[in-house]
Amino acid sequence: MDLTRPLFSISLGASDPHCEGRRLRQAGPVVPVELPGLGAVWAVTTDATARAAMTDSRLTSDIRCRGGSQGTGTLSDRDLIARPGNAGALHPHGGDYELMGRPLTAKQVEDLRPRIEAHVEQALDGLAAQPSGLVDLKEFFAYPLCLRILAERPSLPNLTAVSPLVPVSSTDGQPEAATAADADATSRLIVNAVRGLLRFPYQLELLTTGRYSWASAVKETLRWDPPVAHVLRYATEHLELEGALIRKGDPVLICLAAIGRDEAHFDAERFEITRSPNPNLGFGHGTHGCPGAPIALLIATVVLPALFTRFPRLARAPRAQGLPSMTVDTPQPCLVVVNAHLRDSLDEEIERLLRDV
Numbered sequence: 637m638d639l640t641r642p643l644f645s646i647s648l649g650a651s652d653p654h655c656e657g658r659r660l661r662q663a664g665p666v667v668p669v670e671l672p673g674l675g676a677v678w679a680v681t682t683d684a685t686a687r688a689a690m691t692d693s694r695l696t697s698d699i700r701c702r703g704g705s706q707g708t709g710t711l712s713d714r715d716l717i718a719r720p721g722n723a724g725a726l727h728p729h730g731g732d733y734e735l736m737g738r739p740l741t742a743k744q745v746e747d748l749r750p751r752i753e754a755h756v757e758q759a760l761d762g763l764a765a766q767p768s769g770l771v772d773l774k775e776f777f778a779y780p781l782c783l784r785i786l787a788e789r790p791s792l793p794n795l796t797a798v799s800p801l802v803p804v805s806s807t808d809g810q811p812e813a814a815t816a817a818d819a820d821a822t823s824r825l826i827v828n829a830v831r832g833l834l835r836f837p838y839q840l841e842l843l844t845t846g847r848y849s850w851a852s853a854v855k856e857t858l859r860w861d862p863p864v865a866h867v868l869r870y871a872t873e874h875l876e877l878e879g880a881l882i883r884k885g886d887p888v889l890i891c892l893a894a895i896g897r898d899e900a901h902f903d904a905e906r907f908e909i910t911r912s913p914n915p916n917l918g919f920g921h922g923t924h925g926c927p928g929a930p931i932a933l934l935i936a937t938v939v940l941p942a943l944f945t946r947f948p949r950l951a952r953a954p955r956a957q958g959l960p961s962m963t964v965d966t967p968q969p970c971l972v973v974v975n976a977h978l979r980d981s982l983d984e985e986i987e988r989l990l991r992d993v
């Protein structure tokens with residue numbers, strides 16, 4: 637196998653990334669593929685190989701180690717950095733992301749709960765006020781909510797003092813790129829969980845009847861539909877991984893979404909919150925594992941029960957499945973009907989949304 641001869645081409649915005657994931661897994665644990673915009677990459681498709689890659693010091697997230705030999709790519713470094721999960725590429729050397737001390741303690745994270753709850757209540761009020769009742773849950777609810785929480789620096793003075801999580805603010809009032817990426821990932825954790833729970837209602841019942849914790853649903857989401865579907869590394873020297881000769885500068889794409897649905901380990905297509913143990917790589921692994929995981933988990937476990945309590949008849953919009961989308965990692969918008977009694981009068985609105993997507 638050789639990076640100059642990719643086996644096939646993959647798309648990060650595929651309408652069905654899980655179908656693509658299956659194809660990748662079938663090809664092997666480390667396979668050369670073409671990624672439009674980036675060129676040839678090594679795709680890592682198994683849990684064990686991914687963990688090995690993410691703890692191998694010869695594989696770095698420092699984008700400056702990207703080799704020049706695969707110069708067919710058109711994605712700029714900035715584009716790559718802006719992708720969720722590539723925040724690591726910004727530091728310690730990138731200059732756009734400042735590490736400020738040690739990670740938050742469990743208590744510091746827990747202290748954020750009241751502020752998060754207040755934001756969530758406010759956002760739910762906004763959702764209830766949507767006139768038609770049909771909304772794209774990410775665009776109108778989850779993303780602005782997560783952005784508000786994560787950008788709230790004045791109320792989080794301790795964070796700025798001690799946390800590695802607070803990005804340097806921008807001067808033009810726009811959310812700093814890393815904050816936007818973090819909010820994007822956190823909001824996709826929420827909508828992916830909602831999608832799973834609406835598709836497998838018995839799982840939702842296990843939660844609303846208190847038999848399982850919301851944390852178990854979040855954990856299963858990180859396996860079933862991880863918000864960050866891929867992360868990138870670059871080889872700082874030649875190395876061998878599962879028989880593949882990776883050359884210095886080669887990009888290595890670790891396919892978290894494909895790994896989460898590995899049939900060798902899971903009855904993978906089912907969203908099943910009762911799995912135990914339920915390992916996943918949704919927050920990465922090793923030294924570059926996500927330092928924002930505790931905050932993201934807290935946000936998701938506050939938002940999800942509050943959402944289903946306020947909107948017990950939350951439903952997937954009819955015919956909303958299978959829509960193409962311009963977003964990179966979430967192939968379908970999560971259109972939901974918050975006021976289910978309005979469903980019958982929504983056909984026109986749905987037609988309009990279908991045309992606009």
Ligand code: HEM
Nearest residue numbers: 721723724801818821822825867918919920924926928932
């Ligand atoms: C559900 C939400 C989130 C998910 C799924 C997620 C996922 C990830 C993943 C997979 C990585 C590893 C990237 C790699 O290996 O190259 C990562 C790294 C990172 N995440 Fe998150 N993340 C989330 C939320 C957040 C939040 C809320 C923050 C900040 C408040 C954050 C800050 C970071 C930082 C700074 C890194 C880089 C760590 C390093 O390279 O050392 N993330 N994240």
